[in-house]
Structures are given as C-alpha cells and as structure tokens.
Amino acid sequence: MSQTANTNPLSRRDFIKASAASVAGLGLASRAYAAGSDTIRVGLIGCGGQGTRDLISCVRSSPGVEIVAMGDLFKDHLQQSLAKLKEEVPTAVKVQPDKQFVGFDAHRRVVQCDLDMVLLTAPPHWRAEHFQAAVEAGKHVFMEKPGGVDPVGIRSVIATAEVARQKRLSVVAGTQRRHSKKYRETIRRIHDGQIGEIVAAQVYWNGGDMLGYWQWWDKGNLSDMEWQCRSWPWFTWTSGDHIVEQHVHNLDVVNWALDAHPEQCMGMGGREVRDLGNIYDHFAVEYEYAKGVRVASQCRQINGTTSRIAERIVGTKGYADVDRGVIAGEKPFTYEGPDPDHYVQEMANLIQSIRDGSPINEGKQVAESTMNAIMGRMSAYSGRALKWDWAMKASKLDLRPPKYDWIDLPVRPVAIPGKTPLV
CATH class of the missing domain: 3.30.360.10 (Dihydrodipicolinate Reductase; domain 2)
Structure with a gap:
C-alpha cells in the first residue's frame, strides 16, 4: 500500500546544516531523578519491528516508563507499532493523537515534546540527523546500531556524542553485547x-x-x-x-x-x-x-x-x-x-544512568565500530x-x-x- 502523507520535505541544505551543534550556550539535562522512582517519559523515532521491540524492552526494563510520543516516515508503520505496544505494554502507552507524527520531519516534532529520553530506531541512513536533533533538544538517547552508513555521517555522530557529553546526556547504542x-x-x-x-x-x-x-x-x-x-x-x-x-x-x-x-x-x-x-x-x-x-x-x-x-x-x-x-x-x-536478556539490560542500564544523574555515553564507540x-x-x-x-x-x-x-x-x-x- 502506498503511503504518501503530507509532510514537510527537507532539502539537502536543511539536512546538512552543521554536522553537530556548538556546545556554547547549550543547557544541561534539566530533570532530576531520585531513588529510581520517577517517571521516565519516552519517545520513539522509527516505528518498525526493531524499534517496537526495543521500546517493549525499555518498558519492561524498569518501572515508571511511559511512552508519550511516536514518529515515523510512514503512517502505517506508526499505527502497526502503536497497536503492538497496546497489546504488549498497554499501561505504558500514553501517546495522544497529537503526539503521533508522520513524515520526513517527524523526528524533529518528537524531540520537541515533553519527554526525557528518545529511542532512535529508524533505518541507519537517518542516524546522524536524528541523533543531532535529539541531543540539541536535550534528550537522553538510545540509538540502534549501526551509527550510520558513510564517513560523513560517522563524523557527525562523533561530534554529536561530544555535545551529549558536554550536556551530561546519556547515550546508549544497540550493541547489546x-x-x-x-x-x-x-x-x-x-x-x-x-x-x-x-x-x-x-x-x-x-x-x-x-x-x-x-x-x-x-x-x-x-x-x-x-x-x-x-x-x-x-x-x-x-x-x-x-x-x-x-x-x-x-x-x-x-x-x-x-x-x-x-x-x-x-x-x-x-x-x-x-x-x-x-x-x-x-x-x-x-x-x-x-x-x-x-x-x-x-x-x-x-x-x-x-x-x-x-x-x-x-x-x-x-x-x-x-x-x-x-x-x-x-x-x-x-x-x-x-x-x-541483553536488550532489556541495555535499557535498564540507560534508565538507571538517567535516574542516578551518572550519564553513560556510547556514541563514539558505536560510531567507530x-x-x-x-x-x-x-x-x-x-x-x-x-x-x-x-x-x-x-x-x-x-x-x-x-x-x-x-x-x-x-x-x-x-x-x-x-x-x-x-x-
């Protein structure tokens, strides 16, 4: 089935503006977590099978995880993912219709929502752009492997990982071993x-x-x-x-x-x-x-x-x-x-780092691998x-x-x- 929803197409020039933002003037992650009990509000960018499985693992890894926003290039992907989440982790699904985004700019709309952490699970081509947008917005990140598809993208991921370090944001990659x-x-x-x-x-x-x-x-x-x-x-x-x-x-x-x-x-x-x-x-x-x-x-x-x-x-x-x-x-x-389960454990480690205020950052290592x-x-x-x-x-x-x-x-x-x- 063809799905060509009305989107805001991005030009190449829009896409490549600044491979990573300057750390000057960027704020630190603002929300504090105490005793591992506070709610972690999560968004998903890339609603395919792997992203859906990752989000289920995330919810099951720790109490207090809520899914509040989702985005994908295709509406049918998003709706299939949402149905699966409601079946597997129904009490965690808090995604209102106005927080379901479709199109080439869906990632930018997700990271502007009120959330703490975002899962970047779109196909590898988009990793650098999505990672940069998430870190610029001050979100903790889980990003699936690999870190990109070409050297230009890898250099961007490494630069963005450094920005995340400066902002004390946790970054965990899908190299679950x-x-x-x-x-x-x-x-x-x-x-x-x-x-x-x-x-x-x-x-x-x-x-x-x-x-x-x-x-x-x-x-x-x-x-x-x-x-x-x-x-x-x-x-x-x-x-x-x-x-x-x-x-x-x-x-x-x-x-x-x-x-x-x-x-x-x-x-x-x-x-x-x-x-x-x-x-x-x-x-x-x-x-x-x-x-x-x-x-x-x-x-x-x-x-x-x-x-x-x-x-x-x-x-x-x-x-x-x-x-x-x-x-x-x-x-x-x-x-x-x-x-x-390695998929659950990586999410548990990420969420614990957020709650403890002790960021971990795997951005550079997944980029180099x-x-x-x-x-x-x-x-x-x-x-x-x-x-x-x-x-x-x-x-x-x-x-x-x-x-x-x-x-x-x-x-x-x-x-x-x-x-x-x-x-």
Missing part, C-alpha cells in the same frame, strides 16, 4: 591478560537471507524514494549493506577486546545469489590493528549455507570464544552465571585497501539523496571492484 554479563566477564578477563597478549581474532556473521524477517516491497506505483525507504535493508544508502547493518555487532566486540580501532583494511565481496536491491550477499575483510594484530572478518546472507555468529580473540596464552563465554589455554574459564564496517564495505566495493585515518578524516563519501521528498531516485548500480571508485 556490551551489556551482557557473559560478554562483560569474558572481556574483563581478556583485558586482565588471561589469554596473554592479543595477536589475532576472527569474527563472523554468516547466516541466511533476511527476506522474510525484513519485508521487500514491490515497487508498483510507489515513488522511487518511498519504495527504497520501505525496502531499506536492501539498499546501500539506507542500510549501509549487511556488513554495516548486522556484522557491526561482531566488529564492535573486537574493538572492545582490543580497546582500539583498526589502522587499515582490505576486503572483498559480491552478490552470489542475491537479486534484490543493490547490496552484496557476502564479504570477507582483513583488518589490521596496531602491533600487527590481524582480524579476519566474514559475513554472509545466503540461505542453505552454514551459519556462524561468533567472535574469537586469540592470545599468546590461549583464546577466548567471547560469544560462548569460554576461555581455553593456560587459564581456562567458562562463564556459568546469569545472563539476562560502524566505521570498521563501512571501511570493509568501501574496500570490498572498490577492490582497494584503505587506511582508517583516510576514511575517517578525508573520505568524502556521502550517500544522502539530493533532497527528502517523494522523488525519482534511480537505484545506484551494484558496486564492481576495480571499477567502483573509492571516494
């Missing part, structure tokens, strides 16, 4: 030297096609823009490709274990069976960190293939399968403690090796369309290594 007791204990032991000095790592997200989990829309009479936005997982400009949208989880674990980002990478990939959109269905990337540490990365979305979603960190005295909570070698260990993935994609698309400093500081790659409206927007061609330029 960082909030897992099993992962945290295993990484703590790695940092304590239990596997010796790290010399290598291998990370994987090899699984099936996501068709069925995500909806593919037939174009029909939809405008190019609406069709691509509705089918966002299969277009690079909206999703970043699956190495960015999905494999970022595993790459984030490596950065966490090494407490660093890579210095350079070289990758390859392609479309073996995929015929939707313009993204690849497999990648293999080698990342090189300081001291010659090399990380082998694989991700694949092809049905009927062997699945592996894992992170192994290799040291001079053993190795850690972080996803299993297992260390082998001179000091073996197996995590056998509790490991509550996302840049790992973006670098890998850029290398695979172009067939070129590239360095972190160039990608982070010099790359001009910017996947934004010329304007945000229901426009003609030809699909970019599938990348061809050796021909697609490195921008």
Whole structure:
C-alpha cells in the first residue's frame, strides 16, 4: 500500500546544516531523578519491528516508563507499532493523537515534546540527523546500531556524542553485547591478560537471507524514494549493506577486546545469489590493528549455507570464544552465571544512568565500530585497501539523496571492484 502523507520535505541544505551543534550556550539535562522512582517519559523515532521491540524492552526494563510520543516516515508503520505496544505494554502507552507524527520531519516534532529520553530506531541512513536533533533538544538517547552508513555521517555522530557529553546526556547504542554479563566477564578477563597478549581474532556473521524477517516491497506505483525507504535493508544508502547493518555487532566486540580501532583494511565481496536491491550477499575483510594484530572478518546472507555468529580473540596464552563465554589455554574459564536478556539490560542500564544523574555515553564507540564496517564495505566495493585515518578524516563519501521528498531516485548500480571508485 502506498503511503504518501503530507509532510514537510527537507532539502539537502536543511539536512546538512552543521554536522553537530556548538556546545556554547547549550543547557544541561534539566530533570532530576531520585531513588529510581520517577517517571521516565519516552519517545520513539522509527516505528518498525526493531524499534517496537526495543521500546517493549525499555518498558519492561524498569518501572515508571511511559511512552508519550511516536514518529515515523510512514503512517502505517506508526499505527502497526502503536497497536503492538497496546497489546504488549498497554499501561505504558500514553501517546495522544497529537503526539503521533508522520513524515520526513517527524523526528524533529518528537524531540520537541515533553519527554526525557528518545529511542532512535529508524533505518541507519537517518542516524546522524536524528541523533543531532535529539541531543540539541536535550534528550537522553538510545540509538540502534549501526551509527550510520558513510564517513560523513560517522563524523557527525562523533561530534554529536561530544555535545551529549558536554550536556551530561546519556547515550546508549544497540550493541547489546556490551551489556551482557557473559560478554562483560569474558572481556574483563581478556583485558586482565588471561589469554596473554592479543595477536589475532576472527569474527563472523554468516547466516541466511533476511527476506522474510525484513519485508521487500514491490515497487508498483510507489515513488522511487518511498519504495527504497520501505525496502531499506536492501539498499546501500539506507542500510549501509549487511556488513554495516548486522556484522557491526561482531566488529564492535573486537574493538572492545582490543580497546582500539583498526589502522587499515582490505576486503572483498559480491552478490552470489542475491537479486534484490543493490547490496552484496557476502564479504570477507582483513583488518589490521596496531602491533600487527590481524582480524579476519566474514559475513554472509545466503540461505542453505552454514551459519556462524561468533567472535574469537586469540592470545599468546590461549583464546577466548567471547560469544560462548569460554576461555581455553593456560587459564581456562567458562562463564556459568546469569545472563539476562541483553536488550532489556541495555535499557535498564540507560534508565538507571538517567535516574542516578551518572550519564553513560556510547556514541563514539558505536560510531567507530560502524566505521570498521563501512571501511570493509568501501574496500570490498572498490577492490582497494584503505587506511582508517583516510576514511575517517578525508573520505568524502556521502550517500544522502539530493533532497527528502517523494522523488525519482534511480537505484545506484551494484558496486564492481576495480571499477567502483573509492571516494
């Protein structure tokens, strides 16, 4: 069904005004919370399946959470999400009709509502713009991974994360492994030297096609823009490709274990069976960190293939399968403690930080882990090796369309290594 509600289209110039606001003259978060008992008023920007699930986890993570505003590009998404919320967490739903916003500017209208915290769960393309708007409005933030789709957006997220730090706003990202007791204990032991000095790592997200989990829309009479936005997982400009949208989880674990980002990478990939959109269905990337540490990365979305979603960190005295909570070698260990739902735990940690007035800020770390993935994609698309400093500081790659409206927007061609330029 086509949904082309009347909105206020934003020009490219409107979109790119100041990648992050100056901290000068910006106020601090104003509301105080005592003894963990006060109400947290929450808004949702991006009412798809993941955003709805995240908001349900948020409500279930802590008492006193109220949903007061919602926004999405499409009215049908918002209404479906609202119906699901009323079914799953009915007493938390306080969203009046005048706090239900649709269109390209819905995020700006949500953050201007009387709320404390906002969930940013629209497709990755919009992360930088939505994050900036939320922090400018003085809201605490949960933002889904990844942190963006191109270097221009990543630089904006890092700048906005610094503004959030100056304003004492909490920012938690959807890299929920960082909030897992099993992962945290295993990484703590790695940092304590239990596997010796790290010399290598291998990370994987090899699984099936996501068709069925995500909806593919037939174009029909939809405008190019609406069709691509509705089918966002299969277009690079909206999703970043699956190495960015999905494999970022595993790459984030490596950065966490090494407490660093890579210095350079070289990758390859392609479309073996995929015929939707313009993204690849497999990648293999080698990342090189300081001291010659090399990380082998694989991700694949092809049905009927062997699945592996894992992170192994290799040291001079053993190795850690972080996803299993297992260390082998001179000091073996197996995590056998509790490991509550990671999605609920990340929300509980965020809300507790707000109530305690002790902000946590994961903005930069998710941006850097996302840049790992973006670098890998850029290398695979172009067939070129590239360095972190160039990608982070010099790359001009910017996947934004010329304007945000229901426009003609030809699909970019599938990348061809050796021909697609490195921008």
